[in-house]
Amino acid sequence: MTIDETTHMCFACSPINPIGLKLVFADKGDTCVTRFVPGPQHQGWTGRVHGGIVTTLLDEAMAQFLYRRDETAVTAELTVRFRIPAPVGSELLVEARQTGARGRLLTLEAKACLKDGTVVAVAQGKFLRVPPDALG
Numbered sequence: 001m002t003i004d005e006t007t008h009m010c011f012a013c014s015p016i017n018p019i020g021l022k023l024v025f026a027d028k029g030d031t032c033v034t035r036f037v038p039g040p041q042h043q044g045w046t047g048r049v050h051g052g053i054v055t056t057l058l059d060e061a062m063a064q065f066l067y068r069r070d071e072t073a074v075t076a077e078l079t080v081r082f083r084i085p086a087p088v089g090s091e092l093l094v095e096a097r098q099t100g101a102r103g104r105l106l107t108l109e110a111k112a113c114l115k116d117g118t119v120v121a122v123a124q125g126k127f128l129r130v131p132p133d134a135l136g
C-alpha cells in the first residue's frame with residue numbers, strides 16, 4: 001500500500017481534508033482508540049449527533065486497527081446498534097478490537113462511549129482482505 005499519511009484525503013482521518021473529522025488514533029493494549037467531540041455541524045435531529053457520523057467513527061476505528069497492523073482490508077459489512085443519543089458537544093471515546101480471522105474475512109467490534117463510560121453505540125464489522133495495490 002502506498003498511502004502518503006500527510007496528504008491522503010480520508011474523510012475520517014486525513015489531517016488536511018477541510019471537511020473531515022481529523023481523527024487521530026493510538027493503540028492501547030489490544031485496541032485502537034480515538035476521541036472526538038462532535039459539533040453542531042455533525043447533528044441530525046436537534047442536539048443529537050447524526051447516526052452516520054457515529055457509524056463513521058466506529059467503522060474508521062476498526063479500519064485503523066487493521067491499517068496499523070499492516071492489514072489491507074475494506075469494510076464488507078457493518079452492523080451498528082445505537083443505544084442512546086450521542087449529545088452534540090460531548091466527547092466520544094471510541095475503541096475497536098479484532099474478534100476473529102478466517103481466510104480473507106476479519107471480524108472486529110467497536111464501541112463509542114461518553115466520558116463517564118456510558119455506551120452510546122456498538123458495532124460489529126466484517127472486513128475483507130484485498131491486495132495492497134487495490135487501496136492505492
Ligand SMILES: CCCCCCCC/C=C\CCCCCCCC(=O)SCCNC(=O)CCNC(=O)[C@H](O)C(C)(C)COP(=O)(O)OP(=O)(O)OC[C@H]1O[C@@H](n2cnc3c(N)ncnc32)[C@H](O)[C@@H]1OP(=O)(O)O
Pocket residue numbers: 003004005008010013059060063064067073074075076077104105126128130
Ligand atoms: C498516524 C497517521 C495515520 C495516518 C493514516 C494513514 C492513511 C490511511 C488512510 C485511510 C485508512 C483508513 C480508511 C478506512 C476507511 C474506512 C473503511 C471503509 O470505508 S472501506 C470502504 C467501504 N467498503 C468498500 O468499498 C468495499 C466494497 N466492496 C468490495 O470491494 C468487494 O465487495 C469486496 C472486496 C468486499 C469483496 O469482493 P471480492 O470480489 O474480493 O470477494 P467476493 O467474491 O465478493 O467474496 C469473497 C469471499 O468473501 C465472502 N464475503 C464477502 N462479503 C462477505 C460478508 N459481508 N460476510 C461474510 N463473507 C463475505 C464471500 O462469500 C466469498 O467467500 P467464498 O470465497 O465464496 O468462500
